Amino acid sequence: MNVAEVVGRTLAALGVDTAFGVVGSGNFHVTNALVAHGARYVAARHEGGAATMADAYARLSGRVGVLSVHQGPGLTNAMTGIAEAAKSRTPLIVLAGEATEPRSNFFVDQAALAEAVGAVPLRISSAETAAADTAEAFRVAREGRRTVLLNLPLEVQGRHVPDVPRASVAGASVAGASGGNGPRGVPEAGEAARLAEILAAARSPVFVAGRGAREARHELEELAERAGALLATSAVARGLFRGSRWDLDVSGGFASPLTAELIRDADVLVGWGCALNMWTMRHGTLIGRDTTVVQVDLEAAALGAHRPVHLGVTGDVARTAREVTRLLGDDTRTGYRSAALATRIAGENRWRDVPYTDESGDGRIDPRTLTIELDDLLPAERVLSIDSGNFMGYPSMFLDVPDERGFCFTQAFQSVGLGLATAIGAALAQPDRLPVAALGDGGALMGVAELETVVRLGLPMVIVVYDDDGYGAEVHHFGPDGHPLDTVTFPPVDIAAIARGFGCEAVTVGDRSDLAGVARWLDGARERPLLIHAHVSRARGSWWLEEAFRGH
C-alpha cells in the first residue's frame, strides 16, 4: 500500500463518508482510496464549487467535510470556498497534491495560501508517518473546528508503506466523525454564577444564538423558560428555535420590525456562541442604551471581540446553559414572556406579515410577492441555501425553514457565486428535504458549471434566480448618486434556456400567474431539477442593503 492509499484509507476509517472534488493526477490515487474504503465521491465541475459543497455538507451533516484537489491551480481555484469555510470554522480537510519542486508549473506555496485565508497547513511528511499525519489533520479539523489543508507532496504519495495494522490508523474513534463541536468547555463557576444573577434580575431578557449554539437548542430553551427570555438567532443559526412561541427568528439586518423592536427593548442580551458582530447587532443599533450584554463562547478570544460586553463567559454553550439553569433553581420567571407579547409575535413577527405595496408590473415580479408565493407552494420540509447580493434578504426571510439544518448560509466571506454549490452540499447532507437554492443572476452565472452536477446527481432541486440583469447590490448603492452603471449592468440572458441545456426543467416568471409552472413541477415526478428564472422588479434596493454597505 502506498502513501496516497493510506491517507484515503485512514480518513475512511475515521468515518469520512463523502468527499467532493475535481480529480487530476495529483489527487487521483487518494480519491480512489477513499472510494475503495467506502466513501462517496462527488465530482464537481469547478474546485470553487467542490470546496463550498464540502463546506455546506459539513455544516448540515455535523460531519468532517473532505475536499480533494489537484496541486497548484486545483487549489487556487478552490481558495474562495476554502476562505469561506475557514472563516466559518467549518471542520474541513482539503486534500491537495503538492508540487514541492519550484521549477514545476504547478508549484505555488500552498502552505502560505492556506495561512493567508485562515486555514491550517499540514503535510504528509513521510511514509512512516502518513497514517498519523492524516489522523492529526482529522483531529485538528474536528476538535479545533478548523479548515485544514493536508498537503500530499507528489514525491511522498507513491512511497511504499509497510502494512499498517488497521487499529493504529485512527487517532480518534469512527463515531467521532459525526460528533459535535469538539471539546466541551466547562464554564468557570464565578462567571456562571454572575450570569445566573443577571438573568434572575432580568425583566426582558433576549437570547441570541449563533453558530456555536446549533447543538444546544434544548438547553437554551430550558434556561430561557426559567428566565422568561425571548429567543433569536444569528443568520447562520436560522431555524434553531422553530416551533417555539418565543422564537423571534433572525436578529440583525434581516430582522423584521417587531424582532428589532423587541431586541432593542431587552434589558439583558445574551449572545450564545454568537459573535454579536455588525450583522447580528446591526452595527450595535439593536442594543439598547441600558442593555446588559453578556457573551458566552467556547473561546475566550471571541469574548468582546466585536463589541464591549458586560460579562464574558468562557464555556461550551450547552454546558453553560445547563449550569445556569441549575443555579436559577426551579422558579420560572415571567420575564419578557407575556400573553400579549405571544399574540404579537404570532401575528406580526414574520416578514410576510408586514404590509407592503406590490411593485410587480411590466413583466417583472416583486421579489417579495415571488418569495411569499414560493413559500406557500414549496413543501415545508426544505433545505434552503442562499447566494450573496441585493436579492438575498428576500429568500432568507420570506422562505421559512423547518429548523437550523434547513438553512445554509455561506456568507462569512461575503462572496458572490457560492449559492448553487452550497445547495448541492446541503442537499446531500439533508437528503429527505427539498433542496432550494436562491441566487441572483450574477451569482447564478458565476457558479453555473455546477448545474451539470445537480442534474448528474439527480437532485430534485429548485433553483430560484432573482434576475435584475445586473449586480443589483452595486446598482442600488451607486445609482442614487448618479454614478455611471455600465460596469454593473448587463443585457438580458435567457437563464431558463441555459438551464434546459444542462438538463433542468425551467420556468420563466414575469408575474404571479407564471408560477403555475412551479406547481406543475411540484405535482409531477420531479425527475429533473427545476430552475425558476424570475425577472424581478428592480426599482429599489432591498431594505438590508444599505445596512450591508455601512460595513464596507
Ligand SMILES: Cc1ncc(C[n+]2csc(CCOP(=O)(O)OP(=O)(O)O)c2C)c(N)n1
Ligand atoms: C466573488 C465576489 N465578487 C464580487 C463581489 C461584489 N458583489 C457583491 S454583490 C454583487 C452583485 C451580485 O449580483 P447578483 O448575483 O445578480 O445579485 P443582485 O445584487 O443583483 O441581487 C457583487 C458583484 C462579491 N461580493 N464577491
Ligand SMILES: [Mg+2]
Ligand atoms: Mg442581479
